[in-house]
Each structure stands twice: as C-alpha cells, then as structure tokens.
Amino acid sequence: MHVSYGVPLAPLTTLGIGGPAASLAELHDPAEFPDFVQEVRHCTAPPVCLGEGSNVLVGDRGCALPVLRIATRGIRVLGAADDGRVLVEVQAGHPLWELVETLIAEGLAGMEMLAGIPGTTGATPVQNVGAYGQEVSDTLRSVEVWDWELGRRVTLDAAECALGHRTSMFKKSRRWTVLTLLFALRRAELSGPVTYRSVADELDVPLGSQVPPAEAAQAVLAVRRRKGMVLDSCENDRRSIGSVFFSPEVGDPMASKLRDLGAPVAHFPDGSTRVTASWLIRQAGFALNTSLTRGVRISSVHYTLVADDGASAAGFREAVDIVLRQVLDRTGVLLAPEIDFIGD
Structure with missing residues (x-):
C-alpha cells in the first residue's frame, strides 16, 4: 500500500477543486487494508474515504485527516x-x-x-x-x-x-x-420495466415495456449524454458532480400546485413524493450557462452546477447557496445539496 503526504486532492475529483491531503493511502490490494488500519490507529477520528471523487467537494485548505483512496477491483x-x-x-x-x-x-x-x-x-x-x-x-x-x-x-x-x-x-x-x-x-433476457418517459422515447417503446438489458443501458447512456451526465460526453461541462441537489420531498398541497405548473412530480420507492431539482432551478429563473460565482456556473446542457478554471470550494459553496435561496424565493421549495463535503 502506497502512502503519500501533501498530495493535491483536486485531480482526484471530477470537480477538480480542493486542497491537499495531509496523507493519502491508495488501496489496490484488499489484503493490505489491515496495514492501513495500523497506519491510522493513533488518529482521533475515522479516515476520509475517497473512490473516484465523483460526488465530493474538497475544501480549499485540503484535509487534515488521513484519506484512503479505495481502488480495489474484482x-x-x-x-x-x-x-x-x-x-x-x-x-x-x-x-x-x-x-x-x-x-x-x-x-x-x-x-x-x-x-x-x-x-x-x-x-x-x-x-x-x-x-x-x-x-x-x-x-x-x-x-x-x-x-x-x-x-x-x-x-x-x-x-x-x-x-x-x-x-x-x-x-x-x-x-x-x-x-x-x-x-x-x-x-433474465429482459430489463426491468422502463418507467421514465425519456428512456422510453429513446427506445421508441411504451412506458412499462421491458427490453434486453443492453438496449436499456444504451438508451440510458444516450439520455445521460444529452444532459452532460456522462463524464466524457461534454468537454465544456466535464467538471461536474452530476446532481448537486436532491429531488426534494413535497407535501400533497405543494405537489398539486407544482403539477398544475407542469412540474415532473413523482412517487418514489421510499413512499415520498418528490419534484425534480433541475425543473425547480429552471423555474426559479436560471438559464443554462449562467455564471454564479467565479469559475462556477449552470451547465450549458442541464440544470446543474459545473466548475471552470478559477473555481474554488468556497465559490462552489456560495453558488450552491445562491441557487438554494433563489429556488426557495421563487418556488417555495427548499433544495438540499447531496454533495459529500470533505476537508477543513
């Protein structure tokens, strides 16, 4: 197991933002995990775990706790x-x-x-x-x-x-x-039922249809690429973490009001009723490619946040707050970030 010190974490995340790790251990062999446990045995808090960094925002000052990058395969x-x-x-x-x-x-x-x-x-x-x-x-x-x-x-x-x-x-x-x-x-030779209109339209089948899993996967990929949600699909918007906000839960009166406005309101497996965050962001008056803070903007293809040169963790947090406040003011719905925040 390789341990390094003062390693920049920004290149290990899809946003490309953040300071260094005080120490970074990379685990490729599962058998070496006990070595890492011994390495951090004197720490007062559990280490920070990092995979491919696709849902994390690292603080500008980095992370003082040990970071474990899990790269085991199999x-x-x-x-x-x-x-x-x-x-x-x-x-x-x-x-x-x-x-x-x-x-x-x-x-x-x-x-x-x-x-x-x-x-x-x-x-x-x-x-x-x-x-x-x-x-x-x-x-x-x-x-x-x-x-x-x-x-x-x-x-x-x-x-x-x-x-x-x-x-x-x-x-x-x-x-x-x-x-x-x-x-x-x-x-099975068939996928689960196709329950999303965009995927059904891509497949040219009715909602509820079942198709070969490979065809379902290709349709999902096509839909995700159009929204810039595949990392290699859009060079201008590649510094992304996908969905920055949860689809927020809404009560029956708000759900009815939002449906009247054409919002995509749906019932989820956990029994909740939720509205799509991207619809709320657009409804709140944000346009695609809108600059929010230095180096942070709305994507050019989807209503989420992306980073450009000059972006910082503080600026990204500020951009999140700008969107959150304006969505609440304009729609009455409170968004919540689903990002994992790492570091100091």
Whole structure:
C-alpha cells in the first residue's frame, strides 16, 4: 500500500477543486487494508474515504485527516441464492460502470438503468445510488465493512444499512468503510420495466415495456449524454458532480400546485413524493450557462452546477447557496445539496 503526504486532492475529483491531503493511502490490494488500519490507529477520528471523487467537494485548505483512496477491483459470480437470484460479490473500488457492463454481459438484470453513473461500487450504498427507476437497494444483499468504532470487520444486511432516497446510515457517519458488496440479480433476457418517459422515447417503446438489458443501458447512456451526465460526453461541462441537489420531498398541497405548473412530480420507492431539482432551478429563473460565482456556473446542457478554471470550494459553496435561496424565493421549495463535503 502506497502512502503519500501533501498530495493535491483536486485531480482526484471530477470537480477538480480542493486542497491537499495531509496523507493519502491508495488501496489496490484488499489484503493490505489491515496495514492501513495500523497506519491510522493513533488518529482521533475515522479516515476520509475517497473512490473516484465523483460526488465530493474538497475544501480549499485540503484535509487534515488521513484519506484512503479505495481502488480495489474484482467481481465474483458466486452462484444462486435461495430465491433463485444470482449472487455477485464486488470489491468496493470497482468502477460502477464496469460492473453494470459485466452484469449485462453475464445475462444478469437489475442494474442496467445505472449505466453511465461514475464512481465506485463501494460508494453506491452510501447514498443508495439510483437512476431511471432502479436503486442499489433493489439488488444489494449485504456489505462487508470496517467498523472504526468496534475496530473489526462487520457484515451488514441491506436492511441494516437504512437505505432511503439518496441516503443511508453511511451518508451520515464515517464510522464504517465499505470493503466488499454482495448483490442479488435476476438471470433474465429482459430489463426491468422502463418507467421514465425519456428512456422510453429513446427506445421508441411504451412506458412499462421491458427490453434486453443492453438496449436499456444504451438508451440510458444516450439520455445521460444529452444532459452532460456522462463524464466524457461534454468537454465544456466535464467538471461536474452530476446532481448537486436532491429531488426534494413535497407535501400533497405543494405537489398539486407544482403539477398544475407542469412540474415532473413523482412517487418514489421510499413512499415520498418528490419534484425534480433541475425543473425547480429552471423555474426559479436560471438559464443554462449562467455564471454564479467565479469559475462556477449552470451547465450549458442541464440544470446543474459545473466548475471552470478559477473555481474554488468556497465559490462552489456560495453558488450552491445562491441557487438554494433563489429556488426557495421563487418556488417555495427548499433544495438540499447531496454533495459529500470533505476537508477543513
């Protein structure tokens, strides 16, 4: 395991913002994780974990706590579970997009709508990653984690992880570091039902249709590329973290009011009713490519925030606040950031 000191963290994130790590350990071999535990045994707080840096904003002064960059890779198909689903074990550092491609090639359905999402597989339960009708909670069976409070490895069932809409118990605490994940998937020739109009239109099928998983994944990729949500799809907007804000939950009176205005209001698997954050941002009067603070603007293809040269963590936080306040003033709905903030 390689440990470096004073390493700039900005190049390790998709936003390209932030100061250095006091120490950075890169974990490629799972067997070396105990070495890292010994390395940080005298620290007063758990380390900061970093995967591909696709949902994080690093502070301008960097991070004084040890940073662990998890780059472990590996997928193992273990066989069938009691319910007939196929169990697949994945190392936490394995890129999610590679996992989706592998599952499709193996004839396994259940994660095809997650095609094109950046980041590592180990990050997916942290905010219960989801897109276009599928969430990690649909297929996650268990996770093996290091519990920094207990000082040992622990296996947690998915139900113990408190998975909700873009949240989990991991989102609220650094107590646990995800090491491996176990998924249960269907061996099937057809995807799950296509429940999003944009994906159905791309496939030219009615809502609710099922198509080969590879076709569903390609349609999702096409939709994501048009919105600049695939990292290599738009050079001008490549410094992005995707969705900066959660789709906020709204009560029945507000949901009815928003529907009358043409807002995309939908019911989510956790029982909540939510409105799309990007619609709210546009409704609040922001135009594509609008400059917000130095080096931070609205994307040129989608209503989210991106960084340019000159951007800083402080400026990005200020831009988030500008959008939050104007959306609340103009629509009456309060947004909340889903970014993971790292550092001092």
